Amino acid sequence: MGDSTTTIQHLKDEVNQFADERDWEQFHTPKNLCMSIAIEAAELMEHFQWTRAEEVDNFDDAKKLQVQEELADVVAYCIAFANTMNIDIADAFKHKMKRNREKYPAEEFKGIYGHDDPARDA
């Protein structure tokens, strides 16, 4: 596998099969799944909350594995959410990146982070 050869549909199929074998679609409402995404995102944050940048550089393999697993959890619930809501992730992503490029033209925002001010997005 690996990211170079794995399609998003492949992940979707795996998540679908996993839920189907356990009869878990009944729990996979959009409301529950977006809560899951947020909960797993918080668990990912726990690994970085009290760390300084240089400590992250020195994460050992065990720590890196924990981080990978938390990211995988977030991704898995994103996939489950997309399955339930019939969202094509690649299309949604493409559409959003197009809007981001319009909102943050490369020349204007060179080295200036677009999200500095939350009021901006309002």
Added chain:
Amino acid sequence: MGDSTTTIQHLKDEVNQFADERDWEQFHTPKNLCMSIAIEAAELMEHFQWTRAEEVDNFDDAKKLQVQEELADVVAYCIAFANTMNIDIADAFKHKMKRNREKYPAEEFKGIYGHDDPARDA
């Protein structure tokens, strides 16, 4: 594009190019990016917070598009995080799903949700 033909690496390349053109890698620390994932996950939740299941079924196209865009934001930051931490998402996902299958055998957990009790994962 579409999920059937789009690889994860393709999304990674797009996010990399977007950050590179704007010189934004400097802001893309793991700590900042996992905060971004959590923030976007919360924005996704906002769309479902006060809705009942039947209302979700009746989301109109404008609402569906908003939901897709929020999911795309979560995914984009997951991709950026993976880029920064050099995580192969497909491998991490495969590894985690294997662990999930061991933790929740299909026969034992048929129709019984494995995460009922947060203490379980402790």
Added chain:
Amino acid sequence: MGDSTTTIQHLKDEVNQFADERDWEQFHTPKNLCMSIAIEAAELMEHFQWTRAEEVDNFDDAKKLQVQEELADVVAYCIAFANTMNIDIADAFKHKMKRNREKYPAEEFKGIYGHDDPARDA
């Protein structure tokens, strides 16, 4: 103690003393503490994520205690955040409730939830 006789300042003093005795103020930056609030809020959500309303009504004492502890964690970090940022919570709360009353007049929003549409706050 109890909510009827406990002032917010009392909670602030307790949190201050706890941090001071451990020399933990150095970790209590606003950025770290708002991450803590979000993380504890997610842990609180874990207890309700897969539950239906009627199950919540039947939480046993052990479960209720877990929920209380998670809420206490969220509150404790809110207090720590207010200590660090020199925020008077009672004043901030009073100010915000005044704005909420203006934004959601009682007659207009009787039985109609004001936050239905996240776009509304934008």
Added chain:
Amino acid sequence: MGDSTTTIQHLKDEVNQFADERDWEQFHTPKNLCMSIAIEAAELMEHFQWTRAEEVDNFDDAKKLQVQEELADVVAYCIAFANTMNIDIADAFKHKMKRNREKYPAEEFKGIYGHDDPARDA
């Protein structure tokens, strides 16, 4: 008002009255309210996500007011949650701080943050 003279019960009464006048108790299920806490916590994070420590020190009054309002939102939903679940916040807080003092003895954890490793709490 102010934190020195405001009891937690006072905040509870205000939130109760606000919900009652709008007939909003029907929306204030524990599940919905813990989602609200998490969403508001994420909005608070937005203000600190891309900032460095020294920038926080230089927040102007308008920015500080926004931060106060976001914190007030988190607190208000914590209060609403406690109202719905009949939780005495002062008692829950007192109980949790006692456990924290046992878990992190002041001498042992002097200058060493107790939450370094998320695995610790597992």
